[in-house]
Amino acid sequence: MKPQTANLLSVALTPVLLCVLSLSSLAAVVEGERNSDGSLKKWHRIEVVFDGPQANESSATFRNFRLDVTFTSPGGRQYRVPGFFDADGNPANTSATSGNKWKARFAAGEEGEWTYSTRFVTGQNVAASLSGREAGTAPDGETGIFQVGPQDKTGKDFRAKGKLEYVGKRYLRFADGDHFIKLGANSPEVLLEYGEFDGTPGHAKDVYAPNIGDWNQGDPTWGEGKGKGIIGLVNYLSSFGINSHYFLCMNAYGDGQEAWPWTGADAIDVYDVSKLGQWEVLFTHFDRMGLMVHFQLSESENTNYLEARDGQGTFSDARKILYRELVARFGHHMAITWNIGEENQAAGSGIQTPNNDVQRRAFATRVRKLTPYRDHISVHNGPAGKFADIFPQLIGFKDITGPSLQTYLTKPNRARKGVSALSNHDEVARWVEESKKSGHPWVVSIDEPWWGRRTNRLTDTLRKEVVWGAILAGGQMEFYAGGDDVKHIDYRTYEDCWRSIGYAAKFCNENLANEIADMEPNDALAIGDENWAMGNEKSTYLLYFKNGGEFAADLSTAKGQKFSVQWFNPRTGGKMTHGTYETVQGGSEHVLLGSPPGTTAQDWVVLLRNAATLSP
Numbered sequence: 001m002k003p004q005t006a007n008l009l010s011v012a013l014t015p016v017l018l019c020v021l022s023l024s025s026l027a028a029v030v031e032g033e034r035n036s037d038g039s040l041k042k043w044h045r046i047e048v049v050f051d052g053p054q055a056n057e058s059s060a061t062f063r064n065f066r067l068d069v070t071f072t073s074p075g076g077r078q079y080r081v082p083g084f085f086d087a088d089g090n091p092a093n094t095s096a097t098s099g100n101k102w103k104a105r106f107a108a109g110e111e112g113e114w115t116y117s118t119r120f121v122t123g124q125n126v127a128a129s130l131s132g133r134e135a136g137t138a139p140d141g142e143t144g145i146f147q148v149g150p151q152d153k154t155g156k157d158f159r160a161k162g163k164l165e166y167v168g169k170r171y172l173r174f175a176d177g178d179h180f181i182k183l184g185a186n187s188p189e190v191l192l193e194y195g196e197f198d199g200t201p202g203h204a205k206d207v208y209a210p211n212i213g214d215w216n217q218g219d220p221t222w223g224e225g226k227g228k229g230i231i232g233l234v235n236y237l238s239s240f241g242i243n244s245h246y247f248l249c250m251n252a253y254g255d256g257q258e259a260w261p262w263t264g265a266d267a268i269d270v271y272d273v274s275k276l277g278q279w280e281v282l283f284t285h286f287d288r289m290g291l292m293v294h295f296q297l298s299e300s301e302n303t304n305y306l307e308a309r310d311g312q313g314t315f316s317d318a319r320k321i322l323y324r325e326l327v328a329r330f331g332h333h334m335a336i337t338w339n340i341g342e343e344n345q346a347a348g349s350g351i352q353t354p355n356n357d358v359q360r361r362a363f364a365t366r367v368r369k370l371t372p373y374r375d376h377i378s379v380h381n382g383p384a385g386k387f388a389d390i391f392p393q394l395i396g397f398k399d400i401t402g403p404s405l406q407t408y409l410t411k412p413n414r415a416r417k418g419v420s421a422l423s424n425h426d427e428v429a430r431w432v433e434e435s436k437k438s439g440h441p442w443v444v445s446i447d448e449p450w451w452g453r454r455t456n457r458l459t460d461t462l463r464k465e466v467v468w469g470a471i472l473a474g475g476q477m478e479f480y481a482g483g484d485d486v487k488h489i490d491y492r493t494y495e496d497c498w499r500s501i502g503y504a505a506k507f508c509n510e511n512l513a514n515e516i517a518d519m520e521p522n523d524a525l526a527i528g529d530e531n532w533a534m535g536n537e538k539s540t541y542l543l544y545f546k547n548g549g550e551f552a553a554d555l556s557t558a559k560g561q562k563f564s565v566q567w568f569n570p571r572t573g574g575k576m577t578h579g580t581y582e583t584v585q586g587g588s589e590h591v592l593l594g595s596p597p598g599t600t601a602q603d604w605v606v607l608l609r610n611a612a613t614l615s616p
Helices: 015-022 059-063 209-214 228-240 273-289 305-310 317-330 357-370 424-438 458-471 482-486 491-511
Strands: 029-032 045-056 065-072 078-082 098-107 112-122 143-149 172-174 183-185 244-248 292-296 336-339 376-380 402-408 445-450 476-479 531-536 540-545 562-568 583-585 604-610
Touching (some): 045 059, 045 065, 078 098, 183 491, 228 273, 244 336, 273 292, 292 317, 317 357, 424 458
Parallel strands (some): 183 476
Antiparallel strands (some): 029 045, 540 604, 562 583
């Protein structure tokens, strides 16, 4: 942990002190990756850097100042973005704890001339409020102009696609129009307990050594070449097509206990700006390599920790400031899930007192008001398979855009008391359908398919029950590594699982990103027990045959239509290929699809497309 400097700001700020502090203020500098003509690149991080009050890592700094910057697009749309204290402006590399740099980060999605205006206010606990209080010292009132030009990224880099947002459908959508099917990693949830982050005690040897070799020349580091292991593991996962990673960013007194944004587990309002700067290096690499940043904001062991420690009711100032700091520093990233809490309704007392429905709504609404984008906001249930006391109460609530499901890897023989477990496929289908009825469709994800003891069939079970079970129900998923979720694992221990998930991710995002939101789950289309399907009537059908056997579809509603038949092997990945039939005719309740280009005794994915829509 970094040594603490003296507190330079009193809790009660006087006008005289504010006047003195304002003397060093200069015009803001707008920084970011630029095109050859000097314009800032669309969908890349833009930082407006202000000279403001000299400050340090102290409670007063983070409670008693509030910076907000309003960006106005060429078309007149306004985005209000919270700002933050950033010490010397480069703390990720210098480990600075004090300075006079204050920043706002933003990603602009429109080319042309942008303007910004600044509000910087002071007062007791002003950072816990969204608005109000009189103006403070500089940079309050500052304005500026900058130009945004085209972006130049391609491939998996999310900046090529733009911001991922909730658009009222069961899939999030990028600004370029493609839908996102999340197929990622839930484990380890202690990802941020990394030995080369500042202020992360007890983890000097936890540097993801097996992944240092996956770091490439030109990849980012911080300080004196730090970060290669954690940057390398992002490269490793991305190489398979994994497109998200879930982690705790506040697990004080939880399972891992050493991933938090502060200078110490009990310093709940003193933020470690250099550690957070290093997190920013990591999350920028997430964007570059095509991974969603899945923030888990609390866990069952500390659900009530901030309220208990702050001595405040059901929504403490410390929690409000936590949300502000995280959104301010990281809300500009392209693909984000803000997860209100892990196992959020699990039984407990004291700091483990579970949140209630009123709190969940208030927490989600606060995050929604802080972020200028329509980011995905979810909440996680616990224990596995227990949903009745958390999700039905949130159906239709606009500020939560989907459930983060903890299920069983397979439907258990003996469910826990009070739990009536469905299969993963049926559980996803349930919440997809229930939320659709409410008029507020949810983005449904199995984020923790729980299992205890690892078996030789883990990869096959994961692929069949969770990966394709979720996809064909209209959902998505992340992989949970059993008890290894709170350990610094060698990711290669689960390489077969990453491959299996990655095969599915590449298939979906290469073949269905434009149309999957218009395809409705309908298992009756795939004839046979435990076969699943979804389709856009008379246009495209996706079928999963879980155990092989006869491959047949009900195409009775597609009379007179001819379909191409392509096969995808979910066990080996690769390109789609033809089987014994290249086309089939619609109009019958039992249309044989022929045989796959391989064994008929295993699972296969079949994609049927209306021949009339295909290019010659």
